[in-house]
Amino acid sequence: MKIDELELKSDAVFAPIAGFSEVGLRALCAELGAGLTYTEMVSAKGLMYGNEHTEDLLHTTEYEKVRAVQLFGSDPEILARAAESRELGKFDIVDINMGCPVKKIVSNNEGSALLKNPSLASDIVRAVRRSGKPVTVKFRIGFEKNSRTGVDFARYMQDAGAAAVTVHGRTREQFYEGTADWDYIAEVVQAVDIPVIANGDVFSKEDYIKIKAHTGAAGVMIARGALGHPQIFSEITGTPCPYATVQDIALKHIDVLASFHSDIYVVNNMKKQIACYCKGLRGGKQLKLDVFKARNVAELKEIVKESAVLSVPALGQKTREGQR
Ligand SMILES: Cc1cc2nc3c(=O)[nH]c(=O)nc-3n(C[C@H](O)[C@H](O)[C@H](O)COP(=O)(O)O)c2cc1C
Incomplete structure (x- = not known):
């Protein structure tokens, strides 16, 4: 195009x-x-x-x-x-x-x-x-x-x-x-x-x-x-996806944001983005609550890394809204 x-x-x-x-x-x-x-x-x-x-x-x-x-x-x-x-x-x-x-x-x-x-x-x-x-x-x-x-x-x-x-x-x-x-x-x-x-x-x-x-x-x-x-x-x-899991994608997301913005901006913004990454995944509610406790980027990344919720394959997940 x-x-x-x-x-x-x-x-x-x-x-x-x-x-x-x-x-x-x-x-x-x-x-x-x-x-x-x-x-x-x-x-x-x-x-x-x-x-x-x-x-x-x-x-x-x-x-x-x-x-x-x-x-x-x-x-x-x-x-x-x-x-x-x-x-x-x-x-x-x-x-x-x-x-x-x-x-x-x-x-x-x-x-x-x-x-x-x-x-x-x-x-x-x-x-x-x-x-x-x-x-x-x-x-x-x-x-x-x-x-x-x-x-x-x-x-x-x-x-x-x-x-x-x-x-x-x-x-x-x-x-x-x-x-x-x-x-x-x-x-x-x-x-x-x-x-x-x-x-x-x-x-x-x-x-x-x-x-x-x-x-x-x-x-x-x-x-x-x-x-x-x-x-x-x-x-x-068909573009190759270099990320094995949704967790890898979320961590990259945090890294890119952190290269431009303050800790407080990144943490606040990622609360809503992580809620999106969690959507439809088992245990998502707990991760959303945990993310609210993060006070800086290092803590946020630790929480995301330790959570099993997002360690699902990046590709091949069924889409959330269903099909038309
Ligand atoms: C939370 C939210 C914010 C949006 N903000 C904008 C915006 O800033 N500019 C815009 O043109 N459309 C905005 N939209 C509309 C979307 O770009 C899009 O037109 C709409 O969601 C339909 O596409 P979708 O079915 O793929 O979501 C927004 C939509 C949502 C849900």
Whole structure:
């Protein structure tokens, strides 16, 4: 799959996930086969006004060969200046969030609110293109449950110069409920010439094969299916997995994070990531409790090493959400 001139090593991509798509998990997904990784959504305003937490979201590693930063905002000028900023210099692609359903974001005319304002959304894409980087847009199939506007919206984005779009097959009103509408994603694929990345409910290699066949999309984005399970990219792409067990993956995750962040940041972040690694595994509850006692990275690693919970094979585990 290609986005403008950028050739991706695979068409399976790792999603922006607020609170989870940090540098450690992105590094693992990329190492294990993801052709593209996204930061979680980053406030363009926060970036421009020097919010100290924003920089924490922007670390990258050599594992990520093609890197996308996801920005949110509603002011074309601020978004364009953010895209041109020195801080984003290491990113190859700028993605704009036009799908976030959260009330606080929508009430600021950001995220999925832009679905209702294709003219402003187009202005944003045109302005951000000034950065010279390919601009991609991630959006949902519509705002209200019964009004699917994603096909028209995708055409607007293409006309404004977007290099690719990602379509999450749910409306804003659905949040994360129900199933993603792959039929509608197929309609979007038919409607535009730029690459479409299909997103929603991919939890296994079988799901990946099905969504590609169903939609004809150029790429597949995986979010929840990679939480606690970055090896899904190895299963999908056949990229060798150098980790024998889930424990090895979790330890690598801690090491990458610790090379960028303070002990307190790593410990706090890994509490939720380890809860994901434990999901569906026998004894997971106890490990989650034990991790809460860790006061620093050394203690955290010791707890993970001593626990038998995660010492299951990295590959070949049944996926947690079941199959579609
Ligand atoms: C906790 C959480 C945080 C998310 N944060 C973002 C985000 O920052 N930006 C974004 O575009 N989508 C975000 N999403 C949406 C996902 O990227 C994805 O579109 C959605 O989960 C559907 O894909 P999946 O079925 O593979 O999980 C988030 C989803 C979840 C569950």
